[in-house]
Amino acid sequence: MYRIGELAKAFDVKNDTLRFYEKHGLLTPSSRSDSGYRMYSEEDKQILSFILRAKTVGFSLADIHELLSIEVDKANSACADVKVVVDAKLAEVETKMAELNHFQKSLKRLSNACCGGSESAADCTILEALASDVNNIHPEQHHHLNKERF
């Protein structure tokens, strides 16, 4: 049995994080000491390990809650139940990736259109693009343009 500080240190998280997980139904210590201290068992330790590993894969605490409730009732759950959660998260991740790809493309276009020098920003292509149309850059108007880039 571990006290909160011991378990927290072993996994390099804060004591508060374990209390937070408890409050949100992810990890309840299996007992309390006479004085009310949280006492974590080996199984609790395994659950914490599960939680932290699931986080590294991108699951939210809500997802993990769902996965854990399947885990505790493995026998009455199906592979399909588990896979649905994984595939939903995968779809979510891919949606975010698409958004970030769009950001990246736009930002690169903006960056490439600007000389980045000490010249006045009055003619800055980036500001012009943001003021009118990000996808329609007119670098020829940027009269101190670094032409090497084009």
Next chain:
Amino acid sequence: MYRIGELAKAFDVKNDTLRFYEKHGLLTPSSRSDSGYRMYSEEDKQILSFILRAKTVGFSLADIHELLSIEVDKANSACADVKVVVDAKLAEVETKMAELNHFQKSLKRLSNACCGGSESAADCTILEALASDVNNIHPEQHHHLNKERF
């Protein structure tokens, strides 16, 4: 001059959003009517357009605040000032993309290792991986494995 509801409708945002932008120093209507209504000018409209366009590129409201303060003082700012903001955001976006790529890889590995069928989750490779090591999947232990996938 536009009242808040007119401007909001024109850009398909909520009135509250405009008030929120004002509270955070992004867009202050250039005047108020006698009765205290916010009155937005054409220039205010241009600024809102700038804000919303910058959002589509991935800038946070804090970034936009910075870009706007450069914009209003274009003459005394340099291209470098603008480009720094863009390049910082680009780096931030690419960091997030790397994280998402990692999530995607792990999730795909998990998904591919699971049959997704109605069999008991007691042998589910996903749960096993999360309980022990996400990066070291042992699908041969998943005895109702869909072998077509391998």
Next chain:
DNA sequence: CTTGACCTTAGACCAACATCCAAGGTTTAT
């Protein structure tokens, strides 16, 4: 002159994930 659409304000609430604080009790070592 009243109805309905519009506007004002301050402040509460939401997701997501913690982190920190205050005020006090417990345990361990010296």
Next chain:
DNA sequence: ATAAACCTTGGATGTTGGTCTAAGGTCAAG
């Protein structure tokens, strides 16, 4: 016996970008 290190609780705080509500004032139409 007392200090250091640990634990308890509830609640506040922070981030990001809004959304919503309550209680009330304004404006145009019928």
